[in-house]
Amino acid sequence: MLIRVSIACVLGLGLGLWTGERALRQGGMFDAVTIGPWRVSTKAGTAEADPYARAALERSGEIPLALGEGLQFVADADDDGAALDSRCDYLVGPKSPAARYWTLSLVDREGFPVDNAAERYGFRSSEVLRRADGAFFVAVSRQAHSGNWLPIGASGRFSLVFRLYDTPLGATAGELEKSAMPRVMREGC
């Protein structure tokens, strides 16, 4: 009997720690809203965040943007749901929701910029080259591109981070139409 109890306890401990660790890596599962390929949590870093989001935030050490400052969207996949892959080329654009400024940057799976020879880690709305109609396209690729080129660097999987600064959206970000957000189009691999 004692042996059985000990086995159950050891197995349970392992199981609990493993699932706990996994849940924290994935972050806030209940708070996040998905808009196309983009994931946003309007409760991140607030007192109303769910326990998983809180624990994940503690582990990552991130200082989340407050709702009053702006919103942060993260994409791990393209429009078709395929994971972003450094061997492929992507085009991000042409529209963004209303905000004073936006930035688009590329990070590794832990949320840090990826080393690249051009030392280009992101674009700002204030510097991006636009078409005559105001539309923008950022080429996310390992190969150099003319125009807005966001280099991928060397890592396998990566994520795109799109931030809106001073946006009227606030807590209503979850109701954003997919078409209002920039698309993440795979161009080829």
Added chain:
Amino acid sequence: MKASKAAPRLAGVLMVALGALLVGAIVHIVTVLIVPVLATRDAFARLRPLGQVNATVALERPRPDQRLLPYSDPAVASAFCRFDLGAGPVRVRAPASRSGFASLSFHTRRGSVFYALTDKAAVKGRLDVVVVTPGQLRALTAREDEDDPSQDLRVVATTNEGLVVMRVLSLSPGLYAEAQAQARGLSCVTEPLPK
């Protein structure tokens, strides 16, 4: 003969599995709940060694080899100061941008944001906020002249310790140094309650 021996063994294995699941569920819940309480790896714990209370510390530009805080915008220059309301309210001042975007966010020791404002709230080119405890707020309002109330923007913190973060968006790579200089303009000063 075989079946009668296998049945109790199966029951035993099932019992162990059920027990393991139960223990696992408890451990899982405890892990998730205890991590934010211990807070050994959160932003506050990472930033604490970088500076004294009330000291303004400029954060390095987010780069691949700068792995202190993840998901930091490489276009944004930031600075922070830690506050401790034990000795009195803390006045936070920051220069607003002439162009671009700047913001202040106020974080409790537990990592949640309790207040944030952007340079739109600036008065005469400056953001000015007084962080207080609920008790300090009561003391300040009690002493106030009703005909001439203070113009201070008072923000109540739920923990004595916390963090103020200033973010300044640079509008082009060439303007990053200027944004950094602006972020360094953050100041946090303890203003003891008048006796």
